[in-house]
Amino acid sequence: MDYKKLAQQIVESVGGKGNISSVTHCATRLRFTLHNGDQFDEEKLKAINGVMGTVVAGGQHQVIVGQDVANIYNEVTPLLDGKMTADTVEEPKSLFARVLDTISGIFTPILPAIVGASMIKVLIILLTMFNLLSETSQTYTVLTFVGDTAFYFLPIMLAYSAAVKFKMNPMLGMMLGLMMIHPTYMSMVEAGESVTIFGFIPMTLAKYTSTVIPIILVVWVASYIEHFMDKVVPNAIKFFIKPFLTLLIMIPIAFCVVGPLGTIVGQGLESVLNVIQTQAPWSLPIIFGVAAPIVIMFGMHYVVTIPLVMTAIAANGFDMLGAGFLVANVAQGAAALAVSLLAKDTDFKAMAASTGVSALLGVTEPAMYGVNLKLRKPFFAALAGGLTGGLICGIAGVKRIVFGPTGLTTIAIFVDPDNTMNFIFAIIGVVASFVVAFGLTYMLVKKDNKMIEEI
Known part of the structure; x- marks a missing residue:
């Protein structure tokens, strides 16, 4: 992919560098704050090869580009050459939109440090569980304070x-x-x-x-x-x-x-949060098993979840939202993989397969925008899968022990040294969400002749 060319096309389609007040990025999106939102050309952006979709939410104009976002961001920033503001008047935003934009802008830049430290803590849990690392060793001490650093x-x-x-x-x-x-x-x-x-x-x-x-x-x-x-x-x-x-x-x-x-x-x-997590621990996995994709669609996943999750983990040592996001992500991936199995168009089949795997690993936007939402029925099947997995995780009280992205590669964040069943029920929830989302998608798409022709 020609990142420089793609960056130039995106900047032009959001109104040019003079219309950009600021820009940051998360795992899959460029997040622009613009002076004039009317210059954000969604149709032009969606026609660009490499752009998977657009979202306007919380005072931000977001361009979904997938996991190459860091490379594209690195080509966008030089194009602004210091002219991050212009003489144009920034369009007024509601108080709610300004608050959401502020929270997102504050938390997004620190995510790499938080996620990196979280995975160090997961590594410690795994090494000590399998007796590969002694709690009295100097290595354990060093890894522990490194893992705690970002949070302290x-x-x-x-x-x-x-x-x-x-x-x-x-x-x-x-x-x-x-x-x-x-x-x-x-x-x-x-x-x-x-x-x-x-x-x-x-x-x-x-x-x-x-x-x-x-x-x-x-x-x-x-x-x-x-x-x-x-x-x-x-x-x-x-x-x-x-x-x-x-x-x-x-x-x-x-x-x-x-x-x-x-x-x-x-x-x-x-x-x-303590009342919810102690009196109704089943509710959060169920709610976010269904709501997670909708929250992600509006680009609100960082705004809504990070303050809640970090507060919960700091207060109680765990959070109950993570299980909902885990099964929801797996369900999106399963739906996209089911579509890839039925697709005859070579390019669409490859895209559905690759984005499905990406969703299983925790990055759902490519599968959601490129496949599931585009065809609609797979998206609703994924919601059903997320609900099923969320019910299992909710009833079992599955906890996320350390903060981290939710996918199969990071599923160890659900390993609880004090409760081995926590991880087992997380796996059961994942399997259930995958089976339901994959099965429903396969049946719904196979029976839809128009959709079969489309793919």
């Missing part, structure tokens, strides 16, 4: 990505994240003794390691203060006075107001 220092990574999203100096944003998990502050939290700032402002001693909401709120507030300082501080002394005043003002705000408020919000979310 999560506020720092979020501080950086949030600062970029809020157009604040990213190093200053990281400074805010670092001060909230500084060893001296952490020792104050452990001591539990009352602390005041400037002699009269009481500090709330909350623990911010592995948290999500507090640091995002802190950086959001700090961005307004920094922008204000940029306007009022004279240029001659701005270099050192602007960061100085921003930090000085943010110390009491972060530790006494915004940080504790974010902690309260996070604890409230933890409480809700």
